[in-house]
Amino acid sequence: MMLSNPAKKYVPFKPFVKDFSERTWPSKTITAPPIWMSTDLRDGNQSLIEPMSVERKLRFFKQLVAIGFKEIEVGFPSASQTDFDFVRTLVEENLIPDDVTIIVLTQARQDLIERTAEAAAGAKTAMIHLYNACAPAFRKIVFNMSKDEVKEVAIQGTRWVKEAMAKYPQTKWRYEYSPEVFSTTEPEFAVEVCNAVSAEWQPTPEDKIVFNLPATIESTSPNMYADQIEWFCKNVKNRDSIIVSVHPHNDRGTAVAAAELSVMAGADRVEGCLFGSGERTGNVDLVTLALNLYTQGIHPGLDFSDIDEVRRTAEYCNQLPVHPRHPYAGDLVFTAFSGSHQDAIKKGFAQQDPDGVWEVPYLPIDPADLGRSYDAVIRVNSQSGKGGVSYLLEQEKGLNLPRRLQIEFSRAIQRVTDETGTEVNGNAVYEIFEKEYLKQTSPWKLLKHQINSHPDGADDETFSIEVELENNGTVVKASGKGDGAISAFINALNLPIRFMDYHEHAIGSGEKTLAACYVELRLGDSATGFGVGVHKDIVTASFQAVLSAVNRHIQQGANTSKEENVEAATA
Template identity: 75%
Template sequence: MHANPSQKYIPFRPFERDFSERTWPSKRITQAPIWMSTDLRDGNQSLIEPMSVERKLRFFEMLVKIGFKEIEVGFPSASQTDFDFVRKLIDEDRIPDDVMIIVLTQSRPELIEKTVEAAAGARQAMIHLYNACAPAFRKIVFNMSQAEIKQIALDGTQWVMDEMAKHPETDWYYEYSPEVFSTTEPEFALEVCNAVTALWKPTPEKKIVFNLPATVEATTPNLYADQIEYMHNNLDQRDSIVLSVHPHNDRGTAVAAAEFAVMAGADRVEGCLFGSGERTGNVDLVTLALNLYTQGIHPGLDFSDIDEIRQCAEYCNQLPVHPRHPYAGDLVFTAFSGSHQDAIKKGLAQQDPNGVWEVPYLPIDPADLGRTYDAVIRVNSQSGKGGVSYLLESEHGLVLPRRLQIEFSRAIQRVTDETGQEVTANDVYRIFSEEYLERNTPWALIKHRITGDPSAPAGQQFVIENEFTVNGEQKALIGAGDGAISAFVNSLNLPIRIADYHEHAIGTGTDSRAACYVEVKIGDNLPGFGVGVDVDIVTASFKAVLCALNRYIDEHGVPEALTTESTATA
């Protein structure tokens, strides 16, 4: 890097114009702008391998399906593939009646002639003419004065009018762009546009489009908005003009620039899906549209199957969409952080299906974009109890009590720390099963039989006869208590105390099962959990007690204080 960047880079200021009368910062966006997709033109010309006709057709049909009514379909004078594609759309009647195709051209008569020829025969079409107006281009590229640059715009406009007149079967529209508007003197950009207006003679019923591109994003978004508001306030025949913006993303702020520009008076936004385009790309229309959606404004575009749209764009552009891309990336609805997972889990549990969306960390309901909740929470070494318990509940119907969530999350943490990798929902269940559901040694229940006498003394009302295997040997034990679980625990004749108990059903109807979670304190040691699952809730609770006992023995061994002698043997 340069030792003193202030000597090499002078911050661009729009020619020191005073924009102090700006009003746009107090405005709010209340409706969607007109959308124009330039994926098939600006996006396409930036690709390493430009789209074939087949890919362009697939992309065009996707744009129509999304709901775009204005689509720039190519640069037919610059590419035979583009020319053939435009003709294919028209000759095969592939353009819906309510969709306007747009074709781009430079201001040269032979190029304009070919461009109009390509679009002729469409029910409606727009010719988009541009020429660069910025000082650097006037000086370095063209060596022309302001007057000469303005004349290029006027000559091109007249040539477009002449060529359109040869094809009256098409309802023609016109768009003019003072290219590199973002670094053009605002007074000169205004002068050129007003001259084009005087020549074209638009009306409120049939407007001209003036597109003011940030061909190179050179300022902060607020300064671009100042420039747009200046044009909005000073253009002649403003009621006969559609004011359009075309932000590029060189500074990484194109979305903000477009939103500010709409606040400043722009009616229309040109861009690409997922920000495709030259250098760092055009403004991302997906992000812009869904930003509006999250503010309660329908964008008029349908992104309800965002995965299909992303896959189409990736296929046609032969470029991937980043997994962290706003709204559309594979990971944007995924939480690994434990605190995030816990908040999301609680939010999803409380969310009213018919209420205002209010789930922490999720600015939009994934279901609105055709995404499921399956991948919302994933587990790695940064995850905590919330994510782990969410996966067990959503995938397997196991609703873990809070302290068990904490206990089991440590087991997951051990695995992720050892492997350094993410664990899937299936991995989580496998680890849970190994840790709890498959803990059937040294104690395993074979069968039990409960009898009871309500008139018996307290602690004797339930009697249970159990058969176990203990260390592979069969053992029959009897216990009594004031309930089935207390009788079962008493039959073991071990210093076991139930500290907490939870149960719930898994599923409904005849296929339902019962899950039981018991927190058991053995002797003077810290309590630990056991889990049991069975078609019978009582059996599930017994399995849970033995699970806790077996986990304790596996970890600590059998201390002398624990005896396997029963209170009574059958």
């Protein structure tokens, strides 16, 4: 039960910089992006109920490289064999681009440091990241150490790091040190510890040390964190040989603001995760930070031109959903349901100069810059006026559409309502849905199939299929193999299909139960699109859904070509 007087139990956090009147950050603006460091594969991975497998970590790593990250914390190799093996896989299979630095975290113990260096040895450039907690509560409660003892842990750990690195001269080594729980550590003591580490390491302007100042516990408002960062920058020795980094957590829900203000206060580098994943309340959201800069006319140095692909990769690897209203990336972030919002956005699109300054009401960014379409901002009319199209389909036909399919299908509804000028009832919605998805049987139609399972196979292709199809009236027989029935079917089609997502559910109960399957895929270089299949057999329904999506892609491509030909002929 919440206390009627919480002041008896909780007291306001008071930074140890009592009167920092020298602050200059409030008058600063951000004119260039910071150095970005992704910790998705380490702090992000530690936050998951089910940590990523090597396969998922590899997919995530490749996505981070494609986005443009040059510093990636790839694991805590002394903490688990999985992390160690993953780092070795990156090194031994030469998967690290020459301009990317991998970072490996370790505690200040000699055996762990040696294991960490062994994991990263052989990489062209690698950084060992050492940390130890310095805050009063940790000194008193967790470690029972004095300030001098805590400082000695940092110094001795740095010595061990130097010794471990010396064993592997083929790698260009860099060093990062974190006075952990910096946010509640006395700033004077944090500077004292970092100065001692710097004296042991001997950084230079050409070979800088990274001092990472984490808001491990976000205990106060972002402006006070910015004060701590600026005070540190002004008081630490050899500032020209130091990269000041911040690692804001999100306990108070203000990590993005804390990161932005800390960059204004002098921080050179920001550590965080895509979409704010991370231990406990999450690390700062790097997607939001980067695109906030972009909306201010500053290129962040990271490429989110296909934000849907980035989101799907994160969702697959983390097994966590991205919120539908997440800034910039959510399924619904460019979709308005309020009539006044819809009207303002439509008028903005109508008047927007394609080559002019962006000023569409309610939209801080052009959806096209992120690979999203304008028609994601749509009106959805329905008889109920409350539940919308998806509500009618679920209530009357038992179809529970995935959210992205809801958005896609509502475009078809909009075409009808724009043409007729009227609302549509539940039956009309289903008729449009049938035409758009369930009756898509040209050019490809499924006639019959036979699946064989090989659970004891020597390779991953444990399913084989013989399938009979109709293609524009001609019967075609094909076969394929895969690690599942759907992958075997797709391989049998021998089309440039890129499978994106899959959902299924039952309709009804008992002997009359049907299976509904929804697949999202790309055909060649086309945009992503859905197909739907409904059948009493779930495997057949999934095959129908694949062909539904393929046929829709082919027909949309044909329609686009016709429109282009008409335009060329009338030009």
